[in-house]
Amino acid sequence: MDALRDTAEESRLLFKKLDERLERSMLHSHHKDLIAQVSSETDPVSFLPKVAALLFLQAYNKALQAPGSAVGAVITLxxxxxxxxxxxxxxxxxxxxxxxxxxxxxxxxxxxxxTSDRMLEKKEDLEERLMPELKSLALGTSKEQ
Structure with missing residues (x-):
């Protein structure tokens, strides 16, 4: 941390302290955007990273921007x-x-x-069963929560 401060000082850069009100406001806005995206998403492949980011935000109160390839790691967390x-x-x-x-x-x-028959089967399973169930759980509309 000292090295960062020294480098910033030498470069004549100013660092401001984190504005907690602004951060809360941005998190709330991001949360609302994710809820809207998750509730309107119909593509199963695009849905998963969005719902993972929403669940991460709800669990950790931290925003997350991760590529689809990192969803497995997010789920583990x-x-x-x-x-x-x-x-x-x-x-x-x-x-x-x-x-x-x-x-x-x-x-x-x-x-x-x-392969096309199996793809159709998987896609239907996602669209008809898993996506609606996960949407209701993530958006808090489930009776289980």
Missing amino acids: LKDKLPAATFKVLTECHATTMKLLALQDAATGDEDDC
């Missing part, structure tokens, strides 16, 4: 902070999304390929 039911649905949604992405990568585009 949330394990002890979420109710068991929410964590179970979140991990199941993550696993199904990863399977869907793997099937999309393996798809050849051939009509005889059974």
Whole structure:
């Protein structure tokens, strides 16, 4: 920390203390934006990073911006902070999304390929079962919470 202060002083940079009111206001605004994004999201692949960021914000009161490839690590951090039911649905949604992405990568585009049937099955499972359940848990509209 001293090295940072020395470097800032030599560079004639001024550091301001964190404005806690501004930070709270920004977190609240970010929380509202994430709620709107999660509630309106229909694409299963785009949904997972948004809901993970929302759950992280709710659990740690810290904003999180992470790529989709880091969602697994975020879920691991949330394990002890979420109710068991929410964590179970979140991990199941993550696993199904990863399977869907793997099937999309393996798809050849051939009509005889059974990959498209499996992709459709995974996507329907996400859209019809997992996404609505996780949305209700993350948005606090579930009777379980």
